[in-house]
Amino acid sequence: MNRRWHPIDVMTGLVALVAFCVIYAPLVVVAVFSVWQPIRVKGALSLSPPNFDSYVSLAANREILDAVYTTLGVGAAATVLGLILGTVLAFYYLYTTGLPRQIMQALIFLPFLLPPIITGLALLVAFREMDLTRGVPTILIGHVVVVVPIIYRTVLVRLNALSPSLREASLDLGASDWQTFRYILLPQLRTALIAAALLAFAVSFDETMVTLFLSGSTSTLPIRLWSMMRLGFVPDINALATLIVLLAAAIAFCVGLLNLRANSGLRG
Amino acid sequence: MADNAAHSAVEVRGGARWRGLLAGIVCVGLPGLFVFAPLATFLLYSFWRNEDGQLVREFTLQNYRAFFGDATFLRVYIRTILLCLGATVLNLVVGYAIALFIARRDARVRFGLVLVFVLPLFTSYIIKIYAIRGILGHRGVLNELLLGAGLIDQPLTVLIFSQTAIFIGLVVLYLPFAVLPIYLSIERIPPNLAAASADLGGSTLDELRHIVLPLSIPGMILAGVFTFVMTFGDFVTPQMLGGIDGFTFGRIVYTQFGVALNWPLGAALAIILLITAVGVVFFATLAGRWSTTR
Amino acid sequence: MNVHSEFLRLDAISKSFGTVEVLHDVSFTVARNEFLTILGPSGSGKTTILRLIAGFEAATSGAITLDGARIDTTPINRRPFNTVFQDYALFPHLSVRRNVAYGLMVRGMDKPAIDARVAEVLAVVGLDNYATRLPQELSGGQRQRVALARAIICEPRLILLDEPLAALDVTLRTQMCAFLKSIQRRLEIAFVFITHDQQEAIAMSDRIIVMNDGRIEQEGSPEDLYLRPKTRFVAGFFGENNLIEGRVSGIETATATVETAIGLVEVALGTSNLTVGAAVQIAIRPENINVLKDPQGGAAFVVRNVQFAGASIIIDAVDAQTGSVELRVRQAPGNALNRPAIGEEVAFSWAAQSTTLVAGEPSDGG
Secondary structure, eight states: OOSSOOHHHHHHHHHHHHHHHHHHHHHHHHHHHHHSOEEEETTEEEEOOOOOHHHHHHHHOHHHHHHHHHHHHHHHHHHHHHHHHHHHHHHHHHHOOSHHHHHHHHHHHHHHHSOHHHHHHHHHHHHHHTTOOOSHHHHHHHHHHHHHHHHHHHHHHHHHHSOHHHHHHHHHTTOOHHHHIIIIIHHHHHHHHHHHHHHHHHHHHHOOHHHHHHOOSSOOHHHHHHHHHHHOOOHHHHHHHHHHHHHHHHHHHHHHHHHHHHHTTOOO | OOOOHHHHTSOOOTTHHHHHHHHHHHHHHHHIIIIIHHHHHHHHHHTSEEETTEEEOSOOOHHHHHHHHOHHHHHHHHHHHHHHHHHHHHHHHHHHHHHHHHHTSOHHHHHHHHHHHHGGGGSOHHHHHHHHHHHHSTTSHHHHHHHHTTSOSSOOSTTSSSHHHHHHHHHHHHHHHHHHHHHHHHHTSOHHHHHHHHHTTOOHHHHIIIIIHHHTHHHHHHHHHHHHHHHHHOOHHHHHHOTTTOOOHHHHHHHHHTTSOOHHHHHHHHHHHHHHHHHHHHHHHHHHHHHHHO | OOGGGEEEEEEEEEEEETTEEEEEEEEEEEETTOEEEEEOOTTSSHHHHHHHHHTSSOOSEEEEEETTEEOTTSOGGGSSEEEEOTTOOOOTTSOHHHHHHHHHHTTTOOHHHHHHHHHHHHHHHTOGGGTTOOGGGSOHHHHHHHHHHHHHTTOOSEEEEESTTTTSOHHHHHHHHHHHHHHHHHHTOEEEEEESOHHHHHHHOSEEEEEETTEEEEEEOHHHHHHSOOBHHHHHHSSOOEEEEEEEEEEOSSEEEEEETTEEEEEEOOSSOOOTTOEEEEEEOGGGOEEESSOSSSOOEEEEEEEEOSSSEEEEEEETTTSOOEEEEEEOSOOGGGOOOTTOEEEEEOOGGGEEEEBSOTTOOO
């Protein structure tokens, strides 16, 4: 591609710049307000002197903290369950043929392809028919349903890339199916499983639309924030939001670094 | 998925056949129980009705008739489709510009630029809506800036709790989803095609018109379908930013399960939402095939 | 071959994948300590035979017997055979030592015993100093030796080798042929070796089974197959062969006379049952034909092409009378004066013993 800047580049560059500002405006505003609180001075909007009060207050905010713990707990559980299920289902697909595995795969991908509102409502209705009260278990089920397709696909793609002769060689040398899985296949799946787990956790952490229908009295962070927001303005939220953004940025930074190292041929 | 004939050639025999049956029951049964059964039940609900707050499990078409017969429902439905189409088109145009800009930069900065535009996806969805509400509000950041700069005398009210607010919210939230597929399809174009075009005397504009644009159509279709389906099914943004005037079709579905407590009607409306989404995907796939086989 | 030393038997094995029949009625045995090669072009079914023996596939019909007992339903990991795969199938995340130890490790052998055996086997294949390397750090030839070591260490009754030399360059291939042969002799394990390369087969085998299109064409020692091919396919597979059609006109004790387009030809009578009037083809190798400048008495041939090919001169000629018999002759380059010119008429002669009769109609696919 060209090195000089063609008029096209100037135009698209401007658009990109404006878009960048618009996309990041909400995040920047939230971050700024977490340190410089907006106050009204003679009817006009002004900023207070910089302080970390909202962060301190956040640390003491039981409501939010409980929701964070719940979210982390559900996220971890959903990820672990999703890893086990996703891997088992991927192996089933790989080692069988015919209609059963196609049906299974179609059903696995359905929650991923359908709008989340449908998934949430369908599960809501199902839980009501089963007389299951909404709470952490129902949230967990919902998250697992959402997360399994991601893990399943990641694992299956990796398994398909493996040469079939690796498994054959292991069996040929006298190993059982379980030994083959444990000593040969699982090590090959390690990076795929880690990547899938990270993605699954991230998805579960932020999951809002399905969870809305499945929560009872206890809820995850997005749901708790949702109900708090309907009531009005809470300074602690700005602090929380800023922390989340910083965390996401830090992870993205690490991912970027890893990518750079991989591309320039340095071995870790 | 790739053919796994080689993997499955290791055949099952004897006692292992029972293990295979058990595996089949578990592996097909679990998705069946947690995906198929709920969806099937949900479909059934759309054919039942509510009487005095009680669910009556008798087959009826009244919910669907309510949708097609009631002008309000239809109006909101059409309006939502137009709203989401608008957001999709805007996102496609802007997304394409961004993707093109990134694709034409040096290889070293490209990954970083993509990361910059994709990063917002990993921040909290609900917090972004909250922040947008704060910015667009009567006494929000945007209004205060405009007032302070003397550009307006009164705060703009149209920006919050309106269809406009929903539109802005959807665009800001879903733009990164549009950038990525378009960028990937542009990036996949072999660089020697550009070289060939230049070699044959083509200008940059020619190259863009005749090579980049046609070859990036699959990415555009993917981005368009993503954006439309996601915006059409989003009921949280309209709920937070729409106020009294801001009812989209998704939000109406949501309220049937909340305040209005008419689950069968909600189910029927949700099924219609689903069919709309599936229809869009279907036609987009057709369009995709048509564009590549010409 | 001593019947009592046969330990593996394949009886009437057929294998189909859906509607495609890959093996048809294949029967043969494997004897202890023998180096058996299954030779054939791609698609001949030779790899399928290997996979059936190892247990990766099950036969559609027929039986596989080990020491008299059927093993058709025995799972792969219980069969006392080990395979050396075409892509070596080394476990990429394990070192050479761990790869080789794998078969013993999964059997639960204790570590000191494993370490001792691994050291032994690595010495046998000449990779003592490579124990801690990873597969990707090895060359193709080294990887192959690791695969072999991994198979040997389990002391199987039989080692199956699936075209193991295909990925190696020519010089390495010759070395590995000699190496494999010497290992096999030393370990006294039966080897079943699959290849499409007849030179490898001739160099290493005690016995060769030639496969074509899912069936066995011929079975025998390398010499048998080369000098006494029974079918047109086998004749053409090993080196070059000229084929002359004819009908048997007379049968004597050691020879027969065949009436051909170029007159009566005397051929060596093999073990086949011939009847007068039977349609046959005479096979004669290019290097066994002599060129006579003076066609006196013999059929006249017109030289079509003369070509230098390094170790020999290739002369292509067609018979002057009917134009239906084409012969290719290879002659030592030596004497340039004897080299015929294009268009010249010459005659050919050969000894009856260097001919062989081959079955199969001229219109065979082989």
